[in-house]
Amino acid sequence: xxxxxxxxxxxxxxxxxxxxxxxxxxxxxxxxxxxxxxxxxxxxxxxxxxxxxxxxxxxxxxxxxxxxxxxxxxxxxxxxxxxxxxxxxxxxxxxxxxxxxxxxxxxxx
Amino acid sequence: xxxxxxxxxxxxxxxxxxxxxxxxxxxxxxxxxxxxxxxxxxxxxxxxxxxxxxxxxxxxxxxxxxxxxxxxxxxxxxxxxxxxxxxxxxxxxxxxxxxxxxxxxxxxxxxxxx
Numbered sequence: 001x002x003x004x005x006x007x008x009x010x011x012x013x014x015x016x017x018x019x020x021x022x023x024x025x026x027x028x029x030x031x032x033x034x035x036x037x038x039x040x041x042x043x044x045x046x047x048x049x050x051x052x053x054x055x056x057x058x059x060x061x062x063x064x065x066x067x068x069x070x071x072x073x074x075x076x077x078x079x080x081x082x083x084x085x086x087x088x089x090x091x092x093x094x095x096x097x098x099x100x101x102x103x104x105x106x107x108x109x
Numbered sequence: 110x111x112x113x114x115x116x117x118x119x120x121x122x123x124x125x126x127x128x129x130x131x132x133x134x135x136x137x138x139x140x141x142x143x144x145x146x147x148x149x150x151x152x153x154x155x156x157x158x159x160x161x162x163x164x165x166x167x168x169x170x171x172x173x174x175x176x177x178x179x180x181x182x183x184x185x186x187x188x189x190x191x192x193x194x195x196x197x198x199x200x201x202x203x204x205x206x207x208x209x210x211x212x213x214x215x216x217x218x219x220x221x222x223x
Contacts, residue, residue, distance in 0.1 A: 031208075040217075042216050043152070043212075048209070089152075091209065095206075096208065097154065101151050
């Protein structure tokens with residue numbers, strides 16, 4: 001079966017750094033997405049990785065290791081508005097997105 | 110300007126009723142999707158249309174019937190609603206259907222079946 005694993009919930013402090021991990025087992029791989037979803041709102045795109053390595057975009061970076069079936073989202077200089085769920089999604093061999101349940105990130109002052 | 114819009118935002122109804130949810134996108138995208146997000150927050154694809162043609166039809170009860178009158182609209186009709194249909198339904202769109210394109214989501218429709 002296809003499986004995406006992420007921690008259910010994480011807590012971090014404003015101004016700190018947090019790393020949200022995602023491991024996947026899918027039938028094929030055509031890329032991995034990270035989306036942000038604030039409570040009661042729609043998911044919004046953060047990043048797409050298809051090659052190994054780190055991609056940086058402002059305060060957010062996403063890392064991929066295809067051989068390990070692993071990705072992480074790194075958030076720096078955390079702000080209160082970063083409190084949200086972070087969804088990992090993998091594009092399988094049929095180019096269908098398989099979604100994780102998301103990691104709820106709580107930022108404390 | 111709202112890129113992907115859905116109506117209604119909230120829908121409370123009785124078991125056995127039939128209801129529709131509408132979705133429109135003004136991004137000029139070719140592909141539209143319906144997702145169901147349950148209480149455990151898993152997003153599950155239900156349907157995908159590319160230029161009005163059905164391209165993804167996951168294992169969904171046939172009580173759910175999508176309709177795409179044109180590529181900017183994808184509506185979802187649900188017959189004989191059941192308690193388990195209670196969830197948030199998201200519409201999304203993307204430029205193409207290869208899967209690598211960013212998907213833009215609507216605000217969601219919160220359906221509660223009593």
